[in-house]
Amino acid sequence: MPIIQFNLIEGRPESLKRELARRVCETVSEVLDVSPTTVRILIHEMGLNDFSVAGMTVAERLENSTPGVPYEKN
Amino acid sequence: MPIIQFNLIEGRPESLKRELARRVCETVSEVLDVSPTTVRILIHEMGLNDFSVAGMTVAERLENSTPGVPYEKN
Amino acid sequence: MPIIQFNLIEGRPESLKRELARRVCETVSEVLDVSPTTVRILIHEMGLNDFSVAGMTVAERLENSTPGVPYEKN
Amino acid sequence: MPIIQFNLIEGRPESLKRELARRVCETVSEVLDVSPTTVRILIHEMGLNDFSVAGMTVAERLENSTPGVPYEKN
Amino acid sequence: MPIIQFNLIEGRPESLKRELARRVCETVSEVLDVSPTTVRILIHEMGLNDFSVAGMTVAERLENSTPGVPYEKN
Amino acid sequence: MPIIQFNLIEGRPESLKRELARRVCETVSEVLDVSPTTVRILIHEMGLNDFSVAGMTVAERLENSTPGVPYEKN
Incomplete structure (x- = not known):
């Protein structure tokens, strides 16, 4: 029943989100030895002023x- | 003090979100025997590529x- | 696909958590018109110093x- | 490593979000005695029908x- | 800056949590093309009555x- | 209505959690110009294998x- 929530800066193409879902599901299913059908992934995108490190x-x-x-904005 | 976060696929009408808030508050207040005023509900909507099952x-x-x-897209 | 996260103060009996899961699933399934099998509920319990209102x-x-x-501690 | 998630009603100016990030980082760094560079803050804004108290x-x-x-809509 | 939160049923050995962190970091870093040092993973374990599907x-x-x-309890 | 969730490594004394709640509430109330009574803070503590950076x-x-x-373990 892994439920996995991603927090990412907005702006990635839809195709990359699909690849992320597919690849992370594969990895989690393999490492935890669970069926892929039990793996749920949620992506939450944030605006450029919605994420900060060290107050910036x-x-x-x-x-x-x-x-x-x-600049590594990821 | 129940604080309840919903993750839903986007696209439901505003009126349905209001009904959801009202009805879930009623149920939680009744089951947990707490005042409705202590129940807070947050809804987070996701795009169609932001939620996946089995990597899809x-x-x-x-x-x-x-x-x-x-297709049951809910 | 509703995924619902509850934040509660710790201390409720296991039987109440089960009733909460059952009743909230019923309500959500009915209001959103989705199959109960798509409703997932997570409960996160917090210690008495892990939740505050107005800084207390x-x-x-x-x-x-x-x-x-x-005192209404819920 | 404090990771701090804010849930706010939408509508605040970008400049205020920046000030929030800066000020909260300062406070957390000081109280917990950790380097500011370890403090990460995420802001999640919600629509006016995405947050409810007492079912409203x-x-x-x-x-x-x-x-x-x-009305104190904060 | 991917920040990734896992929700898992409790009971997995510490060694498996370490492997999960390592492997998911690798996958995410590769797919999103970001430095591994920007990948943060949080694991939240739940008790057996803290997660339900279809109200059970x-x-x-x-x-x-x-x-x-x-029973696939994953 | 700010609802603020902290993710921290476990091990801090209860008195520090209380101070954190008090001080962060003050700061948020001041910056956002909202009443302290609308500020809710939740603390979620994690075990030493439940948080990782760069897969470690x-x-x-x-x-x-x-x-x-x-080692700055915070």
């Missing part, structure tokens, strides 16, 4: 990042 | 369902 | 309540 | 409130 | 299962 | 840490 939201980090240096 | 999202199931056969 | 935990309220006056 | 959603309360009397 | 808790199902027929 | 649980990190070098 993702949106703030993006605004403050150096141009040309990729 | 609701959207995928709808695409693959046989025409004419109703 | 349940344990603190119980310590400060007037003797003889029942 | 915020939207219903707003509709039923007396004109001229401010 | 896991404990009730175990009591009602036919002797000799394994 | 807190317990594993503690086992692998260098003696004499404090």
